[in-house]
Amino acid sequence: MLFIFSSKREFIPAQIERIANILDNVGQVFFAVMVLTPVMRGIDNADILVLGLGAIDVAVCWTGSVILAKRKDK
DSSP states (O other): OTHHHHSOOOOOHHHHHHHHHHHHHHHHHHIIIIIIHHHHHOTTTSOHHHHHHHHHHHHHHHHHHHHHHHHHHO
16 A cells, blocks of 8 residues: 555646646636626726736636646657
8 A cells, every 4th residue: 555655656748738728727717707707897896906816816827837738748
């Protein structure tokens, strides 16, 4: 049973591509829920904290997706 924890595991390119795709989709959900929805309701009623956190979440998810997509090719 200990060999499961001691062996080094690496992702194959297809798994890395799948994780990059998931991060891309999560970024799109954050963009729609935390950025577009408050803006569509009215920019004067939008909470700047939600917009800021949404923009950070989107940037992190999409940047991670791009980094993983580039790493897949190596």
